Every structure is written in C-alpha cells, then in structure tokens.
Amino acid sequence: MSKEELTIGEISKPRYEFRTFGQNFDHAHFLLTRLSMPVPKKVWERESDEIYIMSRKNDVNNTKVRDGKMDIKTYVQTVNGMEQWNPLMKGEFPIAVEVLKNEVFPAFMVEMPALNKSVYTYEEFIEMINQHPDLQAVKVYKKRLGYMVNNTICEYAEVLINGAKLISINSESTEVEDITKTVADLALTGAENINYLQAIKRVIGMIDKGFHN
Numbered sequence: 001m002s003k004e005e006l007t008i009g010e011i012s013k014p015r016y017e018f019r020t021f022g023q024n025f026d027h028a029h030f031l032l033t034r035l036s037m038p039v040p041k042k043v044w045e046r047e048s049d050e051i052y053i054m055s056r057k058n059d060v061n062n063t064k065v066r067d068g069k070m071d072i073k074t075y076v077q078t079v080n081g082m083e084q085w086n087p088l089m090k091g092e093f094p095i096a097v098e099v100l101k102n103e104v105f106p107a108f109m110v111e112m113p114a115l116n117k118s119v120y121t122y123e124e125f126i127e128m129i130n131q132h133p134d135l136q137a138v139k140v141y142k143k144r145l146g147y148m149v150n151n152t153i154c155e156y157a158e159v160l161i162n163g164a165k166l167i168s169i170n171s172e173s174t175e176v177e178d179i180t181k182t183v184a185d186l187a188l189t190g191a192e193n194i195n196y197l198q199a200i201k202r203v204i205g206m207i208d209k210g211f212h213n
Contacts, residue, residue, distance in 0.1 A: 016079060021039060022166065053065070144156070152178050
C-alpha cells in the first residue's frame with residue numbers, strides 16, 4: 001500500500017506525532033530550515049491566542065478554545081513512542097447545554113457542575129471552569145513556523161503558557177517511520193515526546209516535572 005502524501009492545512013487520516021518542549025532547540029531548528037521542502041506561504045508563520053482547559057482527572061482528552069470555537073481531541077494509542085490523536089468534537093459559542101453535558105464535561109472526567117440554562121456563552125463557560133476545583137483555564141500564545149521534512153508536517157513554535165516561555169518542535173504524519181526518521185535527522189533522538197496537556201500541567205504545577213532542556 002502506498003503512503004499518503006501529506007499536505008499542510010488539509011485533512012488526512014489520523015496522524016501520529018512527536019513533540020518536545022524546552023528552552024533551546026536552535027540546532028534542531030537550523031536543521032529543520034535546511035531539510036524542509038517548500039511549504040505554502042500561509043504556514044510560514046502563524047500566531048494564535050488559545051485557552052486550554054486543564055483537568056486534574058484527565059490526560060487523554062485535549063480541550064482548547066481558539067477564535068471562539070472549542071476543539072477536543074482524544075488520545076488513541078502510542079506506536080513506537082509516537083502518539084495518535086483523533087478529533088472528538090468541535091463546537092462554537094454560545095454552546096448548547098446538551099453538548100456540555102454529553103461531550104465537554106465527560107471529556108474532563110470530573111464532577112459535572114449544575115447546568116440550568118439551555119445555552120451558555122463563552123464567558124459563562126469560563127466562569128464555570130474557574131469555579132471548578134479540578135479544572136483550570138490556561139492562556140496559551142503560540143507563534144508557529146511551518147516546515148515539511150520527510151513527508152512529515154513540522155513546526156518550530158514559541159509558546160507562552162500563562163506568560164512562561166517555552167520552545168516546542170514537532171513532527172507529525174500518518175506514517176510512524178517517517179516521524180522516526182525526521183526526529184533522527186533533527187538530532188532529537190532521545191528527546192522526550194510530550195503533548196501540550198503534559199507540558200501545560202508541568203508549567204502550572206499539576207505535574208511536578210521539568211523539561212528536556
């Protein structure tokens with residue numbers, strides 16, 4: 001079976017991902033810029049302000065809000081050290097109470113608060129999150145530079161997590177072996193593969209652990 005050719009910004013079958021965080025990946029970024037094939041101008045540089053909803057009880061569902069839209073992805077499996085995630089839901093605010101009851105709060109794996117309205121605004125949702133003892137809304141700013149190496153979609157990102165700066169570098173593809181080769185080509189073999197959930201929890205103190213460098 002032939003491998004799928006990935007195109008940045010287009011939907012493919014579920015991808016696997018390597019991602020690591022730290023303070024300095026200058027050498028890996030240098031290699032990334034030299035090895036990358038040309039990519040569309042729209043992904044050369046992207047900036048976004050996002051809100052991640054962190055739960056003390058959940059490490060398998062990734063929930064964030066960007067541009068007024070909620071996006072939940074769920075962990076599927078790990079193959080040869082690479083994590084696979086699938087979209088679980090996408091929603092917009094104002095959001096129906098049925099969506100909160102049936103999809104959003106179950107993804108957090110926490111006790112559901114009293115929901116007595118038919119529709120909730122973004123501000124009302126965030127207020128519920130901030131009042132919940134097991135949930136926390138975290139501000140995340142990203143400046144992402146896009147690349148393509150070994151038919152894997154890559155990025156170098158400057159990330160501010162509640163103002164704390166980290167650097168992230170990643171490779172994602174439908175093919176695990178292509179990611180493994182890219183990680184080696186970027187001299188990142190042995191670097192810890194962690195997702196945004198784990199990185200954010202380390203910054204805000206939900207997990208007592210440091211980073212790669």
